Amino acid sequence: MTLKIYLSGEIHTDWREQIIDGADGLDVTFDSPVTDHDASDDCGVAILGAEPNKFWHDHKGAKLNAIRTRKGISDADIVVVRFGEKYKQWNAAFDAGYAAALGKSVIVLNPPEHQHALKEIHAAALAVAEEPRQVVEILRYVLTGALPG
16 A cells, blocks of 8 residues: 655755655655745746735745645645744644645644644644654554554
């Protein structure tokens, strides 16, 4: 059974690479949003034309990114949503809710200090992890039934 995993959320650390590397040998494929921050921010104006107002600049980019995100989440079996330490990932909250509304299995990944702030998001998730390796172990268990060790 091949699992399609969508890796959503924070783009400033290597958590995606840790999960992808850790899942080597498992029957999984990965997809994610564009993680080049500048490309993600500027895709709308680069493709559809410049905007003098920053609101419309961001609006165009958000809409184009939403096309990619919705497709990736819709195609996924499992959606992993990372909330990082440095920035507020409001888009990740949307992604978690959208995935849950579609009936997707959601794994939330965040540091323990965000426990209270994310309690409603955690309630929609099937698992809440603190480390990328825990996500890998969840994937391994789902695919093979094997426990860590």
